[in-house]
Amino acid sequence: MAHTTVELDGEDYSFDWPADTTLLSAMLDAGIPAPHSCTMGQCGACQCTLEGGESHMENNAVLDDYDVADDQRLACQTKRDAEGPYEVSYLF
Template sequence: MPKLGHMALHTHKIDGETYAFSWSPTQTLLDALLQADLPARYSCMEGHCGTCQCTLTGGPSHMLNNEVLSNYEIVSENQVLACQTIRDADGPYHCSFDD
């Protein structure tokens, strides 16, 4: 596995607006968005409800917990739960709540 840089610049799209943010390899996608004061859809923050479901492209990632998404949604549609997703490479990544 390649060594991850400490921080990298990524993009986030929600409600037709695109934002840039930093995402540490040790934090979840949702934590990175909230730390950057960016809008994001979420509720339980535990991988149970699916409110934070979004499309993530740009590199490999993994989810700590997932009780919502099917394997097809994850593999074929690049869907993740932002509250549970950790990046596995430097990216840059693009997440979208609009897709």
Template sequence: MAHTSVELDGTDYSCEWPAETTLLQAMLDAGIPAPHSCTMGQCGACQCTLEGGDSHMLNNDVLSDYDVEDDQRLACQTMRDSEGPYEVSYLF
């Protein structure tokens, strides 16, 4: 588990992010109303800023290399590679 804090629409949430779970699924499992649509890395609805540790995306048909270097992630495709704690925000 990795502690993850989430800022969404002016509200602060937190959740635990299991290593085998995508960021989006971890947030949804915690009852956080994280935006999403396709859940396949194709639409960009789940785009967020992720800081606090390494991660990788299983699929990414949306974000440019520049976006990724700027800590942008598709939550539905993001797996964590460290223990965090992570910070998620939806301020672009």
């Protein structure tokens, strides 16, 4: 598991992110009210900034290459590839 912190609506959260779980699922399992809608990588409601270790998205119909290079991810499609630690933030 990778130690992960989240900044959301002025609150800071901390949780462990299992390697085989999407970022969104891990946040929801930890009781974090992470924004989401379709959970299929189609709507962009779960877009966040992810910094730290390597990760990959299983599906992405929303973000362009520039967004991805700027550490933007769809939480519903992102799985980690390293031990972290990771930092997640939301821009709204």
